[in-house]
Amino acid sequence: MHNTFEHIKKDFPVLKDNTFAYLDTAATSQTPQSVIDAISDYYTNYRASIHRGLYPVAEKATQEYEKARERVAEFIHAGTDEVIFTAGATAxxxxxxxxxxxxxxxxxGDEIVISITEHHASIVPLQEFARRKKLVMKYIPLANNFELDYNKAAELITERTKIVSVMLASNVLGTIHDISKIVALGHKVGAIVISDATAAVGHIPVDVHHLGVDFLYFSGHKICGPTGIGVLYGKKERLNSLYPGFFGGSMIDVVEKDRATWADDISRFEAGTSNIAGVIGLAAAVTYLEDIGGTKAIHSIVADLVEYAMQELKKIEGLTVYVEADVRKNTGIVSFTIDGIHPHDIAQIAGQNNVAIRAGHHCAMPLIEELGLSATARMSLYFYNTKNDVDRLILSLQKAVKTFK
Ligand SMILES: Cc1ncc(COP(=O)(O)O)c(C=O)c1O
Incomplete structure (x- = not known):
């Protein structure tokens, strides 16, 4: 470990002066200097397109890009031929x-089974697919403890189920889902199982083979990497028989006037010029997370902060939290409401006090509706947060209560 968590804010230019309490990592994380340096190094010293140039900087760019693939693959325990770089989780x-x-x-009439907690990035593309093909969408509901209702999932997944999509952790509730149960149910009926791991990767150890999912995706900007870069993991056997989704340069083998064939390696899923700086920055982020102790240590420090936050939030009159009771099953997210105060007003008062939280539906409208709400306020914690950040939020919540009551 090259640093202690107490001093970690110094690694982040935006955080090092401690002028504001950044509690909005679930929207986007902050960037450590080492990631900024890696991106800058590419643009300053070896900017070139990859996989084609026969000159030294192009070879260096290709090497760094492919090294980054190895780095990211290792991080999620995938093979290098299972990691596709994309523009983000939505892409x-x-x-x-x-x-x-x-x-x-x-x-x-074929069915897609998806959890009610999913982000719009997962729901809407499948919904559009369902509309085009007249498929049926079914939702796994929540159980009482902000976990998924696994018994109901067992009823919903049937012989007609062709796709199951369940996120590894919720970006609203923070709950880490026990997706192995859903994976088993899906595979039993021969369905393809997809997991949105955007709120989990970088927070807890993720081993794609252990999870057993067919596909999994996440965004780099939520784990200290740059924006505009993401990953799609695909199990090798699935990728071998998967037709590409995007078409263009870099992914082909031969193009004739009326047909084309595809590259026989992973590049057939990376059409166009990749976000090379983004890939290099993402690998630097992964290296950074491992250098500070890895995701197990990160999860433990964040769980302690969640525990502290839960204890302090109890001091606020009329406040309700939407959180699994076991803080070890949470990735650092606490959604809450306060009686009589709109979540946007809570976030605005927090903002005026230099505390960054998010209010709204968090791109998960079906879940917010299931909770019987129109919005929540959400604090999201990461390893660079401290108890002092939580205290600053509590002070601003006390102000909000005074102002509105
Ligand atoms: C759980 C989850 N999935 C998917 C996304 C979409 O990520 P992006 O906007 O980076 O494509 C987000 C971002 O808010 C998210 O929190």
Whole structure:
């Protein structure tokens, strides 16, 4: 470990002066200097396109890009031929849905089973797929403890289920889902199982083979990497028979006037010029997370902060939290409401006091509706937060209560 968590804010230019309490990592994380340096190094010293140039900087760029693939693959325990770089979780999800549509001949009435907690990035592409093909969407509901209702999932997943999509952790509730149960149910009926791991990767150890999912995706900017870069993991056997979702340069083998064939390696899923700096920055972020102690240590420090936050939030009159009781099953997210105060007013008062939290539906409208709400306020914690950040939020919540009551 090259640093202690107490001093970690110094690694982050935006955080090092401690002028504001950043509690909005679930929207986007902050960037350590080492990631900024890696991106800057590419643009300053070896900017070139990859996989084609026969001159030294292009070879260096290709090497760094492919080294980054190895780094990211190792981080999620995937093979290098299972990691596709995309523009983010949303891009991964959309491309995957197009690829599935191009590969499988789904019939009217076939079913997609998805959890009620999903982000719009997962729901909407599948919904559009369902509309085009007249498929049926079914939702796994919540159980009482802000976990998924696994018994209900067992009823919903049937012989007609062709796709199951369940996120590894919720970006609203913070709950880490026990997706192995859902994976088993999906595979039993031969369905493809997808997991949005955007709120989990970088927070807890993720081993794609252990999870057993067919596809999994996440965004780099939530784990200290740059924006505009993401990953789509695909199990090798699935990728081998998957038709591409996006088409263009870099992914082909031969193009004739009326047909084309695809590259026989992972590049057939990376059409166009990649976000090379983004990939290099993402690998630097992964290296950073491992250098500070890895995701196990990160999860433990964040769970302690969640525990502290839960204890302090109890001091606020009329406040309700939407959180699994066991803080070890949480990735650092606490959604809450306060009686009589709109979540946007809570976030605004926090903002005026230099405390960054988020209010709204968090791109999970079906879940917010299921909770019987129109919005929540959400604090999201990461390893660079301290108890002092939580205290600053509590002070601003006390102000909000005074102002509105
Ligand atoms: C759980 C989850 N999935 C998917 C996304 C979409 O990520 P991006 O906007 O980076 O594509 C987000 C971002 O808010 C998220 O929190």
């Amino acid at each position: 991964s999800s959309n491309m995957l849905v197009y690829a599935l549509e191009n590969t499988f001949d789904l019939q009217e």
